[in-house]
Each structure stands twice: as C-alpha cells, then as structure tokens.
Amino acid sequence: MKTGMKPAADSAHKYQRLPKVHTTHNAPTDPTSTPPGQASRCPKLSRYKRIGAVFLVVVTLVLMGVTCLQWRQPYMASCLQDPVVRDALMAHETRKGGMGHLRYSHTKRRLPQCLIIGARKAGTRALLYFLNLHTQIQTAGREIHFFDKHYEQGLEWYRKQMPFSFKDQITIEKSPAYFVEQDVPGRVYAMNQTVKLLLIIRDPIDRTMSDYLQIMDNKLKRQKSVIPFEKLVLDEETYEINRSYTAIKRSIYVRHLQRWLQYFPRSQFHIVDGDNMITRPWEELSKVENFLGLDHQITHDRFTFNTSRGFFCFRSAQTEHCLAEGKGRPHPVIDPYTLKKLKEFFTPFNEKLFDRVGRKFNWRHWM
Numbered sequence: 563m564k565t566g567m568k569p570a571a572d573s574a575h576k577y578q579r580l581p582k583v584h585t586t587h588n589a590p591t592d593p594t595s596t597p598p599g600q601a602s603r604c605p606k607l608s609r610y611k612r613i614g615a616v617f618l619v620v621v622t623l624v625l626m627g628v629t630c631l632q633w634r635q636p637y638m639a640s641c642l643q644d645p646v647v648r649d650a651l652m653a654h655e656t657r658k659g660g661m662g663h664l665r666y667s668h669t670k671r672r673l674p675q676c677l678i679i680g681a682r683k684a685g686t687r688a689l690l691y692f693l694n695l696h697t698q699i700q701t702a703g704r705e706i707h708f709f710d711k712h713y714e715q716g717l718e719w720y721r722k723q724m725p726f727s728f729k730d731q732i733t734i735e736k737s738p739a740y741f742v743e744q745d746v747p748g749r750v751y752a753m754n755q756t757v758k759l760l761l762i763i764r765d766p767i768d769r770t771m772s773d774y775l776q777i778m779d780n781k782l783k784r785q786k787s788v789i790p791f792e793k794l795v796l797d798e799e800t801y802e803i804n805r806s807y808t809a810i811k812r813s814i815y816v817r818h819l820q821r822w823l824q825y826f827p828r829s830q831f832h833i834v835d836g837d838n839m840i841t842r843p844w845e846e847l848s849k850v851e852n853f854l855g856l857d858h859q860i861t862h863d864r865f866t867f868n869t870s871r872g873f874f875c876f877r878s879a880q881t882e883h884c885l886a887e888g889k890g891r892p893h894p895v896i897d898p899y900t901l902k903k904l905k906e907f908f909t910p911f912n913e914k915l916f917d918r919v920g921r922k923f924n925w926r927h928w929m
C-alpha cells in the first residue's frame with residue numbers, strides 16, 4: 563500500500579457513517595461524477611469549519627475577557643475607564659442602593675478619604691460632579707447623610723454606601739448638612755483624623771437666597787404656600803435680620819467652621835470659592851487637584867458653557883453633561899432695605915471668617 567493511502571476497510575467504515583445519498587438504481591455510473599461518499603462529506607466538513615470558527619471566536623473573546631472582564635460571582639468587573647461609562651455603571655449601582663452587582667476588578671468599597679462637608683447651595687453638587695471627571699476619584703452618587711442622620715447604622719453600613727474604587731483612588735462623599743450639624747465634626751474625627759475636607763462657600767447673601775428658593779420649592783412640591791423672602795429674613799417686629807431663620811444661620815460660615823476647627827487643623831481643609839466655581843470652574847478644580855495631590859486632569863477644555871442654562875457643563879466625546887435642572891435657579895432682586903440689612907449683618911461674620919482662614923473672598927454683596 564502506498565504511503566498516505568487509507569486502507570479500504572477504513573474508508574468503508576467512514577462512509578458507512580455518512581448519510582445515504584439518494585441515487586436512481588438504474589442511473590449509469592459516471593466515473594467523473596462525485597462519489598456518493600464525497601458528495602455528503604462536503605456539508606459535513608463545512609459544518610466542522612463553522613463550529614471551529616465559532617469556537618475560535620469564543621476562545622478569543624474569553625481570552626480578551628480574562629484581561630478585561632472577570633466574572634467573580636456575584637460581581638461583574640470591568641476595565642472600562644471612560645468616566646461617562648464609569649458614571650453610568652456607578653449610577654446603576656447607586657440606583658440599586660449601593661448593593662449593585664457591577665464593579666471593576668481589583669476594586670472594593672472604601673470609607674471616604676475626602677468629604678465635601680458643605681455649604682449647602684454653594685455649589686457642592688457641581689464640585690462633586692466635576693471632580694468625578696478625574697480618573698483617580700470615585701464619588702458617592704447621592705448624599706449619604708451618614709454623620710448627621712444615619713450614624714447609628716455604623717461605619718460598615720457607611721462603607722457599603724460607597725462606590726467601588728481602586729486602591730490608588732480617592733473616594734469622596736458629599737452631604738452639605740455635615741457643615742452645620744453639631745455632632746458631625748467629632749464623628750468624622752472618630753472615623754478618620756486625617757480625612758481631607760472640602761468646603762465650598764459663596765457670597766452668603768446669594769447662598770441665603772438660593773437656600774430660600776430651595777426651601778420654597780420643597781414647599782410648593784408639598785402644596786404648601788410660599789412666603790416672601792423679606793418676610794422670612796427680617797424679624798417681623800424689629801425689622802432687623804431674623805437670626806433664627808435657617809437660611810441665615812447656614813450662611814454664618816465662620817460659626818460652623820469654628821466647630822470643625824476644634825477637631826481638624828486648617829491644613830486639612832480646602833476652601834473652594836463657590837462664585838468662581840460658577841464662572842471659572844477649572845480654576846477651582848485645579849486647586850482641589852493640588853490639595854488632593856492629584857495630577858491635573860480637569861482642564862479648561864473639558865468644559866463647555868451652556869448658554870440656555872447659564873452654567874458650565876462638561877464635555878465627554880460629543881455629549882454635554884450639565885447638572886440637573888434644579889441647579890441654577892434665577893434669583894429675584896432683593897429689596898434695597900433688606901439687602902442693606904443683610905450686608906450689615908454678614909459683614910462682621912465675613913471679616914472674622916477671612917481672618918480665621920487667612921484668605922479673602924471677592925463677594926459681590928460687600929459693604
């Protein structure tokens with residue numbers, strides 16, 4: 563037998579397993595036509611080829627997935643780095659109350675190493691939103707209010723509310739109520755004495771108005787009646803500033819900061835200029851990057867001014883990302899008497915603040 567020729571018995575055996583080819587008994591045998599066995603072998607071979615190709619594709623995908631995607635029950639980890647995709651993943655997670663199933667490989671939930679403590683209505687959301695553009699920052703999507711409302715749940719509960727982060731990433735949570743609530747500084751200190759604290763403040767009169775508008779908006783949503791700004795801000799009898807009005811109390815920045823400074827040194831705070839955050843956010847974010855020891859990623863070119871909103875938004879690919887509609891409400895004009903009283907009221911507090919933090923702010927309502 564010649565080398566390479568299959569033994570007759572072998573071939574016969576192979577053919578035996580092939581499907582029958584229907585031929586007419588009387589048809590003459592054409593020596594050039596395909597033998598019955600071969601005619602049925604072709605479809606068999608191409609099916610194997612197809613299976614082989616599918617197998618190869620699957621193996622390639624699995625190999626790619628091993629480097630990028632890992633299944634680790636019950637989590638799915640991803641190596642996608644795009645902040646928008648990351649936002650979507652993390653938003654998905656937040657929607658599931660922080661118990662989501664999506665996460666990157668080699669990540670875990672960590673207690674925040676940095677907190678945005680306030681001030682409410684001074685641009686805390688914009689600060690967090692834009693900081694999230696940095697690849698070394700992970701932000702908790704919603705306000706957790708751990709130190710003011712949920713402290714009894716314990717630190718482990720708090721940790722579980724945090725986004726997944728890599729070891730070299732900084733987790734940031736913001737709850738503006740932290741700045742004004744009595745017990746919070748001590749509780750934060752008990753968690754981490756070296757935590758970095760971000761405080762954003764804006765012109766206190768603008769903040770008071772913004773707070774008032776927020777409070778009224780909440781009232782409207784509950785079908786409650788709206789009270790004029792002047793009526794709330796001024797004492798009904800004396801026509802002096804109503805010191806017990808919440809929106810006023812929250813704008814006395816120095817009073818709240820003093821409480822924090824009893825626990826943390828000034829060097830552990832970075833104060834963000836909320837007014838500059840509106841007009842030149844990249845400048846403020848660059849200073850925060852310095853404070854956090856991060857490289858500069860949140861640069862001017864990431865921003866785009868949205869004329870209809872009147873605020874900066876950030877650009878990712880071709881998409882513009884702006885803050886929710888509730889941010890950036892138009893402020894009504896304050897009547898001259900109330901405005902004068904507000905300026906007089908806040909001036910000494912502001913001066914004390916500038917003295918305490920060693921820095922002046924260029925606020926528009928200034929005596």
Ligand SMILES: Nc1ncnc2c1ncn2[C@@H]1O[C@H](COP(=O)(O)OS(=O)(=O)O)[C@@H](OP(=O)(O)O)[C@H]1O
Binds near residue numbers: 683687771772888889
């Ligand atoms: N880029 C951008 N887009 C929209 N809004 C911006 C932005 N930067 C700063 N701000 C200002 O943020 C103010 C709301 O502050 P907060 O986010 O701290 O409010 S809250 O306490 O979380 O409710 C909000 O206050 P109002 O203008 O009074 O609504 C804005 O002035």
